[in-house]
Amino acid sequence: MLDGMGIHDLDCRGMKCPMPIVRISVLARDLRAGDTVRVQSDDPAFRADVHAWARRTNFEVSSFEITGDAQLATLVKR
Numbered sequence: 001m002l003d004g005m006g007i008h009d010l011d012c013r014g015m016k017c018p019m020p021i022v023r024i025s026v027l028a029r030d031l032r033a034g035d036t037v038r039v040q041s042d043d044p045a046f047r048a049d050v051h052a053w054a055r056r057t058n059f060e061v062s063s064f065e066i067t068g069d070a071q072l073a074t075l076v077k078r
Contacts, residue, residue: 005034012041013070020046021053028057028077036062037075046071 008027012020020041027037037059039050047064050073054061063074 005036006031007036007038010037010039012039012043012046014042016043017045017049019043021049024050024053024075025057028059031077033077035077037077039073039075040067040070041073042070046073050075 059075065072
């Protein structure tokens with residue numbers, strides 16, 4: 001926890017579409033505004049999938065990085 005906001009890490013490496021988005025969606029059900037989810041994935045479709053998911057939900061992709069063999073998306077609930 002940081003400043004009353006929850007920070008959650010999901011390691012979705014090794015999972016293929018749609019499982020990273022399914023895992024994020026399950027976690028997102030219980031989050032509050034300001035909560036952050038950091039998701040690691042090595043699925044090639046992850047970047048497009050996570051941005052599309054965020055547009056359809058009440059989340060913002062605050063950052064997206066490629067780190068070695070994985071991608072790291074940071075999502076913030078609005």
